[in-house]
Amino acid sequence: MLLIFPPSAKACEPPPGLARLHGTLKHHGVPVHSIDMNLEGFHYLFNQKALAGDLWGKRALKKREQNLDLVTGSKGYANRDRYKNAVLDINKVLAMVSRPSGSLVTLANYKSDTLSPLKSEDLLYAAAHFRENVYYPYFSERFKDLLSKDGRALDTVGFSLNYLNQALCTFAMIGYLKHLNPGIRIVLGGGLVTSFMRKPGFASPFDGYVDVMIAGKGEGPLLDLFGFERKEADVLPDYGDMVAGGRYLSPGLVIPFCTADGCYWKKCTFCPEQAENNPYEPLDVNRAVDQVKALDAIYKPALFHFVDNALSPKFMTRLERSGFNTPWYTFARITGQLGDEAFCRSLKRSGCRMLKLGIESGDQNVLDHLTKGIDLGTVSRSLTELKRAGIATYVYLLFGTPWETEAAARKTMDFVCDHKHLISYLNIALFNLPYFARGWEYLETSQFYDGDLSLYKEFNHPMGWNRSDIRDFLAREFKKHPDISAIINRDPPVFNSNHAAFFFD
Ligand code: SF4
Structure with missing residues (x-):
């Protein structure tokens, strides 16, 4: 094949x-x-x-x-x-x-x-x-x-x-x-x-x-x-053909690896993982660590990219205990552990260069409606400890969810300004309503893109905070704020988080 x-x-x-x-x-x-x-x-x-x-x-x-x-x-x-x-x-x-x-x-x-x-x-x-x-x-x-x-x-x-x-x-x-x-x-x-x-x-x-x-x-x-019986699940990925096939656009080989399909949290109301009801299927944590070490020995990459939706703290802990220290980065959820100094230092020891964190909003009411399961106090502590440990942060923000008002968006702006020294990079996105999201039938919707394969729907914002207003706010105020524009300008163009970790030791 x-x-x-x-x-x-x-x-x-x-x-x-x-x-x-x-x-x-x-x-x-x-x-x-x-x-x-x-x-x-x-x-x-x-x-x-x-x-x-x-x-x-x-x-x-x-x-x-x-x-x-x-x-x-x-x-x-x-x-x-x-x-x-x-x-x-x-x-x-x-x-x-x-x-x-x-x-x-x-x-x-x-x-x-x-x-x-x-x-x-x-x-x-x-x-x-x-x-x-x-x-x-x-x-x-x-x-x-x-x-x-x-x-x-x-x-x-x-x-x-x-x-x-x-x-x-x-x-x-x-x-x-x-x-x-x-x-x-x-x-x-x-x-x-x-x-x-x-x-x-x-x-x-x-x-x-x-x-x-x-x-x-x-x-x-x-x-x-092909009529073959599956004798073994979770076989070691094989990158050989691709690595031999040419020069990738990175300063060293990056090996992407997935320790779990789906998401162990799967509660965020805006997330396709939840809307599509994708199952959470993690590799056995010891097996995952063994596979990462095996790939490290075979390919000797410059960087591992754990492509999980949210890398589990259990895997992170086990990776560190295994003595692993090749550089890596990933998406992670903010949990109490990230606010712990010893845990963040152990992450750094295991090679963690950067964490991508979906913080989404600086307004606790919005976060609660999104069912993020995080509070802003923990977010603050996590950003502080990660900075102290020398781990870069790529913070994801989401504007225009159905519970956000202009006042709430301004709280997000204040949050970023208050934490400007702790945020290495920013990703700013506008909320899209998944076509088949459940629980949001009350929203007044229309077709978002003109196409039968569209994955998102347009909706009238219940608080009147519509896309044109949000775009205007982001362009005229948020991105222009000197503290925020300094963070935005740091972002590697085009490659964004794919190359961001290469700018940190
Ligand atoms: S933690 Fe991330 S992947 Fe998991 S449900 Fe929330 S947004 Fe989706």
Whole structure:
């Protein structure tokens, strides 16, 4: 089986889902090959010829190799301004080479001028008109080459579709493969596909192109597809094909690893984990630590990225006790433990460089309605102890939830200002109402995006704190506040939290 991670997403680390599938299939005797076509697609596009255009374009083209070296080597991270210029120059080159095809590619996105990834008819169009896709010259040659080396290489091809910016390219690739070999079996899975399939009443509109769609974990369904009995669960992920496949856009190898699917808290009312009712399935904690240590020994990464929705304190404690000290970062919930000096110091000893923390609001009433299960006193203590221990914090804020008023949003602004020395980075988001969220039937809603695959709905804010007011407040006041803009300006452009930990020792 051929497993593919399609363009376009940030190409800074190998995709964890593919590594998990690869490990399990190989372990059970299924011949498998994985290709990170997102990474290969980036290198293909980045090296295309382009007309220089304006002065910035000329400079970006001239410094192509130099900028790539800065982003993929430690030197680039010694100076934030130099790093920033390199990333923006790379984006400029991608934009210049992609515009003639009617799309706009950046380091983190793929946008078509005419097609929407939220409309099934547009995805089907992308499949039928695969030659129009900007990556067509790359993927057509790549697939033909694979076929010429091994006639069975393209019998079954699985795509891991996780982000909207991958959807149109995924379907262009599928369309080409079906054109090349109508008998090919196409399997489609990944986070985005799971969300599509968990929408009530979902029926696949992709017949004729996609043979099998998988929601949730793919290991079991794929083994069933090949008639193999699953003898062992939770096999060690295998990144080998992907790591050998090219140069990722990070200063050292980053290995993503998931210790648990779902979330151990699963109570936050705004969260898709809750709306989709995804089960919490942790690895046995000792096994998880053993696997991380095994991956550390095999790949010798510069950084581990634990991709859990919220890493469990139990795993963190066990990791430290194991003597582990390779750098790592993750999402974590604020709990009493993070307010404990000894616990934070133990985290630092185990290699923790940065924690991503969903604080969401500086108003306790909003937090209580969100069922975050945190109080602002604990948040303050946690930020203080993490700072003392030398662990960076990437704080996530969410504006516009149904319980937030303008006064509450101002409390969030005050909270950030009061803690400005303790917050390393900020992520600011506007609340989206999940299409199939439960318990919010009282809200007056309408279609958010124009597309049958939309995952969110528009709603009239019950307190009149609507999106245009919030955007206005964020742009005119929140982001302009000198204490807050200083934090925002620290954020690595485009790569954000994916590269943030590299700026801290
Ligand atoms: S802790 Fe995070 S992942 Fe878990 S329910 Fe809350 S928002 Fe969702």
